[in-house]
Amino acid sequence: MILIGQFDSPFTRRVAITMRLYGIPFEHAPWSVFGDADRIRAYNPLLRVPTLVLEDGTALVDSQAILDHLDGLVEPERRLLPAGGLVRAEAMRICAVAGGVGDKAVALFYELRLHEAPSAFYVERCQRQIRDGLAWLEAAYATRPGPFWSDDRMSQPDITAVSILRHLGEAHPDLGRLEAHPRLAALAARLEATEVFREITQPFIAPSS
Secondary structure (H helix, E strand, C coil): CEEECCCCCHHHHHHHHHHHHHCCCCEEECCCCCCCHHHHHCCCCCCCCCEEECCCCCEECCHHHHHHHHHCCCCHHHCCCCCCHHHHHHHHHHHHHHHHHHHHHHHHHHHHHHCCCCCHHHHHHHHHHHHHHHHHHHHHHHCCCCCCCCCCCCCHHHHHHHHHHHHHHHHCHHHHCCCCCHHHHHHHHHHHCCHHHHHCCCCCCCCCC
16 A cells, blocks of 8 residues: 655544554655645545555545545454444544644645735634634543543544644644643643654645645
8 A cells, every 4th residue: 555645744644653553554655735746646636645545556535534444454343443333423523623623724824824815814713713623622532531532542533633733733833732731732742652653753844835
């Protein structure tokens, strides 16, 4: 398999970390959606990362779709997302809110960087969505009895949330400060110190138009 995308993308990073934890080998193509657009377009007409190219040449083009595929390659007891039921729905809800914060962080960065006159309304809207999303995640995590979202082991909500927090802190330092969210800060510090998070990492590289 070939994983396309740089690890400063939180969505590419969460896929790569998942593959490492599953022991699934992959070739990494650290292509930029700006600098390597033509190469990415050959696999993904949307010019988005991550893109995972399977052995038969099929390209999966959304991180959640990629994670769903990867879960199907390992034994049920090893999956980082529950197979079904309310526990899966709750895990997916956490991933969706964390991923939404990441989406808004990307949108805000492009709005501020690529427009000569950014929309004040849109900037404030994105900032509010990010702040509200972080507050929601902090409150949700506070209800967990253990050190992780689901139980006593790392799962996909942890991986997704921490990948998003790292990106947010680097792309938008003012918004990414976690003083008001001590539980999220502790989770991020704990996971970022693990071997797999230290291996799958890359400082944020601001794209150029």
